[in-house]
Amino acid sequence: MAINNKKSVLKQRLKHLMQWLLFLTIAIALAISLRLFLFAKFSIPTPSMEPAIKAGDQVIVSKLTPGARIITNFFSMKNSEEAQLKRTPGFAIKRNDVLIFNFPYSEWHRITIDMNLFYAKRCVAIPGDTFYIENGIYKVKHSIDTLGCYENQQHLSGRKESDFDPAVYHCFPHDEHYSWNIKNFGPLYIPQKEDDLSIDTRNIVLYKNLIEYETRKAISTKDEQVFMADSLITTYKFTKNYYFMAGDYVFDSKDSRYWGLLPEDHIVGKVAFVWNTKNKETGKVSWDRFLKRVN
Structure with a gap:
């Protein structure tokens, strides 16, 4: 028993x-x-998104916008292969969404995807938009949306070129045919998937990196003509969506004004709210920012 x-x-x-x-x-x-x-947590180290997000904020990111990314060649990446990504269904990105994304220009002459380097910026133009900056104010053609931090843009509007270092004042595409700067920029058309754009020796400087990223073929110009590898091209149909990303603190933000457009496959998700912030001086939690929504 x-x-x-x-x-x-x-x-x-x-x-x-x-x-x-x-x-x-x-x-x-x-x-x-x-x-x-569904979700991820990120720490924000810089003030480029102030006042919406402060340096030191920890934020929660929703992957439902635009959908979670799945790495399809995870085990091959150890051989220095670039990540191959697929995305689950999700919600469309809208103007003024604050996004976390992989920085696309670890190598300045071409688009790459660094899975260990993340940026937080605001989307101020979506695929199909024509974006421009007029005397410091961000605008999209045929839209009355207020884009980004309007107060900071107003301050920018009142400043002179001499107030800035030339490297800060002058912008993408850094070409003699375009005298764009942080106060007067564009117009720049933002390609969307299936767009069939005319290509010439003037606008190729705007889209060269995007086309080379999609095709993995070199773009060159000769005798006022554009070539993809050895083939003459006069039009190009894009296979990806692109976005114009900007920091709210317009005076000090390494954003699309300097490096160009962001491919959709680089986007991790949309910042939903601040999870935690510690005061830099006291080390104590800033409870006034706890669960603060990011708009």
Whole structure:
């Protein structure tokens, strides 16, 4: 009888252990799924998005906009292969969404995707928009939306060129045919997937990096003509959507004004709210920013 009781107790304990292991496995799987498909946490190290996001903020990012990215060649990346990505269905990106994305220009002459380098900026123009800056104010053709931090743009409007270092004042595409700067920029058309654009030796400087990123073929010009590898091109149909990203602190932000357009596959998600902020001087939590929505 004592032996049977011991077997019964052991069996019961084993049952409880299996239940806890199952619960733990489900919890881990759920946590991983949430991290992969729904949410992520990021720390913001710079003030380029102030006042919406402050340096030191920890933010929660929703991957539902524009949908979670799945790396399809995860095990090949150890051989220095660039990540190949697919995206789950999600919500469309809108103007003024604050996004986390992989910086596209770790190498300035071409677009790459650095999976370890993240930026936070505001989307001020979406695919199909024509974006421009007029005396410091951000605008999209045929739209009355207020884009980004209007107050900072007003301050920019009142400043002179001499107030800025030339490297800060002058902008993309850094070409003699375009005298764009942080106060007067564009107009720049933002390509969307399936757009069939006319290409010439003037506008190719705006889209060269995008086309080379999509095709993995070199673009060159000769005798007022544009070539992709050895083939003459006069039009190009884009296969990806692109976005114009800008920091709210317009005086000090390494954004699309300097490096150009952001491919959609670089986007991680939309910043939803501030999770935690610590005061730099005291080290204490700034409770006034706890769960503050980012608009």
